[in-house]
Amino acid sequence: METIKKYPLGQLYGKPFEKKDFVALTSKEIFRLIDSDANTSVQQYHQHDFYAISWVESGQIQQNLDGKTYTLSKGDIFIACPGQVHENDFGNTDKKIKGGALLFTTEFIEQLKHNSVISELTFLDNVFSNPHLHLPDEERSSFLSVVQVLFKEVDKNHSNWAIIKSLLSAVLLFIQQSIDSVIVKSTSLRHIEVYKKFKHFLELHFKENKTPGFYSERLHISDRHLNRLLKETTTKTASDMILGRSMLEARRLLYFTEMNISEIAWSLGYQDQSYFTKLFKKETGQTPQAYRLSMS
Incomplete structure (x- = not known):
């Protein structure tokens, strides 16, 4: 009987025992890592022990989560939480798709909670069962602007982790704001x-x-x-x-x-x-x- 395996963030680089708490990747980098020899033994369907927020700027891709298939295209954001069963199925995916992903652990999120507003986030705890969010053009432009600054900081030889954490907080708050604009609710x-x-x-x-x-x-x-x-x-x-x-x-x-x-x-x-x-x-x-x- 095959059990569902849970992989840490380091597994993406073929180093499951190396502690990683935050990674920012473009779609090209994601496909390169998934196709690398380091991940040939990864179970097609598996669980992560980290959060994954991905988005599509152009093209189309399918994501399979807990037995449901979601089709993502321009302006879509997809949120996967630790423990959810994710299936790698990129066989028919156009590798020319443009987008990216932010991957981070629960421990990394805890480091952001000195900001009380971060403690009020609900989407990371899967309150909203739909992990698929679509951003209108204006919101998408603002979202990508923040993400672009975040990637530039990550790519520096000497990244400033205080800036990275602040920018990730901004991304998370932006997503929460977009969800709240669709689902109006005032929860204490x-x-x-x-x-x-x-x-x-x-x-x-x-x-x-x-x-x-x-x-x-x-x-x-x-x-x-x-x-x-x-x-x-x-x-x-x-x-x-x-x-x-x-x-x-x-x-x-x-x-x-x-x-x-x-x-x-x-x-x-x-x-x-x-x-x-x-x-x-x-x-x-x-x-x-x-x-x-x-x-x-």
Whole structure:
């Protein structure tokens, strides 16, 4: 049985044990690294332990994330978070595409949080399920201007990391502003903090703990309060998010592994396969077997 491997940022350079926290790459550099001998053994579908923000200036490319395919073209930004299953499928991609990517770890983001505004970012925690954002012409021009200055600083022989961090902060805030202009919502900092803590605990415990009470107890708030905060931040209840996280993992395992339905159910904490199948169908509209067949 093949498991989904998780790769660090250093793997891109064939040096998985070399610590890297931030990389800025043009599309040409990305294709060169992916096609290099250092990455021939990388599993086609895999997880990253870092964030990846990529964009397209011209041409078209497909990105596969958690079993869904997204087509990116001019003005599009794509956001992949640590732990999401990414699939390399550049066989039919025109290598003349122009764009780039910023890759950075959670540790690098933590270094930016002395700026309180960075702490309020929501898109990096995947509040918005759609990782695909399109920028209108005017916004795209402003975004690329900041990115261009960032790349120039990175390319210097003696880069100033304080400037690089400030420019990355500007890029992240620009993306947040663009998302907020599409999805109008006023969420308090307190609600965002609770959401992030909930998501952290959920990521650690969703396989064995599926009741809201488990998480509200660790957040030192009532179930009712937790649900209210989550609904205002994500429009979903705690139960919705717990089920959604479990079913996301189920879809990953159905699509990317050869585990049978019983093994998947058991690995996610469901001892009753029929109950697991019922929940999966409620969440996706398909049985696990039908979903696997539809994705083959």
